[in-house]
Amino acid sequence: NAGVMQNPRHLVRRRGQEARLRCSPMKGHSHVYWYRQLPEEGLKFMVYLQKENIIDESGMPKERFSAEFPKEGPSILRIQQVVRGDSAAYFCASSPWGDSNQPQHFGDGTRLSIL
Amino acid sequence: SQQGEEDPQALSIQEGENATMNCSYKTSINNLQWYRQNSGRGLVHLILIRSNEREKHSGRLRVTLDTSKKSSSLLITASRAADTASYFCATSTDKLIFGTGTRLQVFP
Numbered sequence: 001n002a003g004v005m006q007n008p009r010h011l012v013r014r015r016g017q018e019a020r021l022r023c024s025p026m027k028g029h030s031h032v033y034w035y036r037q038l039p040e041e042g043l044k045f046m047v048y049l050q051k052e053n054i055i056d057e058s059g060m061p062k063e064r065f066s067a068e069f070p071k072e073g074p075s076i077l078r079i080q081q082v083v084r085g086d087s088a089a090y091f092c093a094s095s096p097w098g099d100s101n102q103p104q105h106f107g108d109g110t111r112l113s114i115l
Numbered sequence: 116s117q118q119g120e121e122d123p124q125a126l127s128i129q130e131g132e133n134a135t136m137n138c139s140y141k142t143s144i145n146n147l148q149w150y151r152q153n154s155g156r157g158l159v160h161l162i163l164i165r166s167n168e169r170e171k172h173s174g175r176l177r178v179t180l181d182t183s184k185k186s187s188s189l190l191i192t193a194s195r196a197a198d199t200a201s202y203f204c205a206t207s208t209d210k211l212i213f214g215t216g217t218r219l220q221v222f223p
Contacts, residue, residue, distance in 0.1 A: 004157070033211070042119070042203055042213035043158070056210060091157055100145045100207040101165065106157035 002027070004094050005074075006107035013082050014115045021077040021110045025094030032075045033093045033104060034060075034067060043091060049075060050098060079112075087114045119204045119214025127220045134191040136217040138204030139184075145207045147180055147187050152201045152216070161189075161202075194221045 005024040013019050025032050030051050035043035045059040049069035060067065064082075069075040079086055089111050093104035122137045138147070146165045150158040164171045164180045164187065171178045177190040191198055199221045205211040 006157075035213075042215045043205075043211075045210050045212065048210060059210075093158075100209060100211075101163070103148060103160035103163055104211060106150075106159070108155075108157040 004029075004092055004105050004107035006090075006092050006110050008110060009108065010111045010113070012113045012115060015083060016081050019079040019082050019086070019112055021079075021090050021092075021112070022074040023077070023092030023094075023107060024074040025092075026096075026105050029094035029096050029105070031055075031095045031098045032069050033095075034075075034077050035091045035093065037089045037091060037109070046077070046090075048098075055098065082112075082114050084114050087112055119206055119212060121202070121204060121214045121217045123217060124215070125218045125220070127222065128194055129222050130194060130196055132194055132221075134194050134198070134219055134221070136189045136202050136204075136219070138187045138189070138214055140187075140204075140206045140212075140214075141185065142206075142208070144182075147178075148205045148207060148211070149176075149178060149187075149189050150203045150205060150213075152203065154200075158203065191219075194219075196221050196223045 032049045034046040037043045047060045047067045048056040064080045066078045089109045091109045093106045119140045148163045149161045152158045162173050175192045180187045201216045203216045204214045
């Protein structure tokens with residue numbers, strides 16, 4: 001049973017380009033969470049999605065960032081017109097239910113570098 | 116703002132010794148979770164303790180929770196070199212809020 005799969009593992013973009021990060025949750029999981037981690041820091045919550053719905057996007061910048069989790073296919077975190085400050089590791093986690101008393105299962109992240 | 120703060124930020128010990136990490140938080144929680152992160156990898160869930168629990172064990176791990184002091188501790192007994200990693204607490208209300216982590220180095 002495959003875990004949470006994120007791709008690409010590493011992504012390099014120039015300033016102004018778009019970055020698309022993909023996350024396939026564990027089989028049977030319909031809840032997806034995106035986090036951002038800067039070096040030597042903890043993870044910061046960005047957005048929580050259930051299939052076809054955004055449940056909580058309170059941690060996601062209003063400009064340039066968007067997320068989706070379509071009925072079919074992976075969840076996508078999209079960053080438009082990237083800037084140097086977007087360089088970070090982006091992690092996706094999934095859970096079978098949106099129950100805060102359940103652990104989340106994490107992917108190995110996408111490391112985004114902006115030149 | 117970050118909910119959890121871990122203490123110490125970094126810890127170095129010899130194999131066989133115990134490692135204790137502390138976490139403090141600010142608001143009411145449903146539960147508190149501990150995760151481990153190896154370098155370059157994602158987080159792995161270790162243990163979850165609910166707000167009405169005071170202590171929980173899992174193998175060599177022991178977690179305590181004091182809701183009156185808004186603090187938790189993670190004890191790893193008889194540490195091994197393979198325990199070298201960063202350890203994060205995360206408080207759960209409607210979302211997970213992570214602390215800044217403790218970087219544990221276990222020397223053989």
